[in-house]
Amino acid sequence: MKYEQMQDKQLKLSILLAAIFLVSMFIVPFLNNSMTDAMIAPVLGIPFVWLFVGIVLHLEFWIMAIVYTTLSNRWEGEVTDE
């Protein structure tokens, strides 16, 4: 893989993951505002929004971080191998 291709792919991946990240975080206050009762409906005995913000978002961060790092390092390895 050429350096320019790798850089382009890295940037696209970063933007895609950042968009997912920003939407999943910043949509929550708006949902809280528009459908409060649904957001605090219990799931596993815990209000949904507490569960989502307190735990699920962390899991999403971990997955995104691993995916980005694995792919980025692999692509950079392909550039340096050539």
Next chain:
Amino acid sequence: MSNGGIQVLPLIAAIFVLLLTMVIGLLSARRTKTLSDYWVAGRSVGVFTNASAISSNYLSAASFLGVAAFVWANGFDGVWYATGFAAGYILLLLFIASPLRRFGQYTIPDFCQGRFHSQRLRHIGILWTVVISALYIIAQMVGVGTLMEAVTGIPWVWGVIVLGGVITLYVAFGGMTGVTVTQMLQFWIMLTAVIAPLFILLPKHNYSELLLHAYRDTGEVVAAEVSGGIEEPPGLLTVEGTAAFTEAEQERFPTGRDWVRPFGKWNLFGSVSLLIALVCGTAGLPHILARFYTNPNAAKARWSTVWVLVFIGLFYITTPIWGTYARMVLGPEAVLVNEAGQPNPNTMMLVTSFDAGEWAKALVAAGAIAALLSTVSGLLIALSSAFAHDFYGEILYREASDKQKMIAAKVAVIIFGGVAIGIGLTFRDANIAWMVGLAFAVAASTFFPLLTCGIWWRRMTEKGAIAGIMTGGLISAVVVIGKLANAWEFEQPAVISVPAAFLAIYIVSKLTYSKHNDEQCDALDIAFHALHHPDSDKAG
């Protein structure tokens, strides 16, 4: 339950952490031989060690006790802090960490000058490094005295002097090498302190039971809802000498079901602005960014960030549990506030000592002291590098030998350590949470736009960088000054200042890039290339 007088077990735990830190920090001084050792630990720090050190550097006492206290007082809005503080590392990973490491410098002002070939931008970088780190360290030093008094019973003044003195000493002699080892150790003390007591607390009451009892004052929650039953929490608990929840305070803090619902503290606009400050601010804090220079290469900087997300994620997942537990045990009527109107940082001490035993109280004391030590040490490194490396070594006296620069570095740490102690003693009543929040907002408005655009936009210019960093910083300052002068209630500048900084960078760079000659464009291209090409790792 008293917070007066000497508390033996917490005091022993605090002394243990202090001595351990000092000994390890000073022993590390023997391995600090070069300037690279002093500022970036020889760029030889492995993934696990650096991830632990970054986590520890980031988790101050505000996180350690403050987030749980915030959940206790404000309910769901406190959970935003727990997640928002961690979330910033995603943007840091996606856009900043590895290119910054690949650039191969020591400090953020180094990046400012190296990327744009501008000493003027280095000056501005130094200015904002000092502003952000100073805001942060003032809050920490005020917290030092408060915390030492709360967890050990040591008089406030002596807490600031002793803890401040210890930190200054081991940072001055050990530099980043010493700080790295001690921060790693401090992180694992902190994580153990927040997780271990939960193994005793959670088997007694699962989390949904805790939540039900946490807002029991509504009258809607009845015992029948709690399957298996739960011990009735004790009645109102108060801390000796501290006022309990007054009527006026009840209006400020949500009670009943409102405690579980969103917007207990902020409205929609405030919530979004807070999130922007937390997410973007994390990716712009100089004392955190400096740690990425210590990894051997960009790939390891990335993996370090991944592990930071896991480590601090584990930490922050526990904080709403602690806050909820405190709410159940102490009840909403017992929300205690300090003189500045903030939730009392003693929260977790009260809870653990009540239900998990004295050992847990000592463990939490050790964790809290570790949190303060690690963050202040990182801030001292950032402040002293801004002076000794960026100002003295790169502007004032460029011909200085490495030995002279090393002496300047140690002197700078001692001076900044002394100033921090003095400030801590002077600003006893400073609003810690507000100051930390402000540091995040300023970092989000200055370094975050500068770094993101500087790393990823080839055609960003020096003038664009200056316009962006100054626009973001000055808007933050105006909002804060207006709030202090009671001109408006608005206190979260990030929702305005961050977009404004990006916009200023874009407009001014667009207007000025076309005026660059070929040589200037080539210089920008070379710097841009050094940020991204994997071969730069070998050179850096």
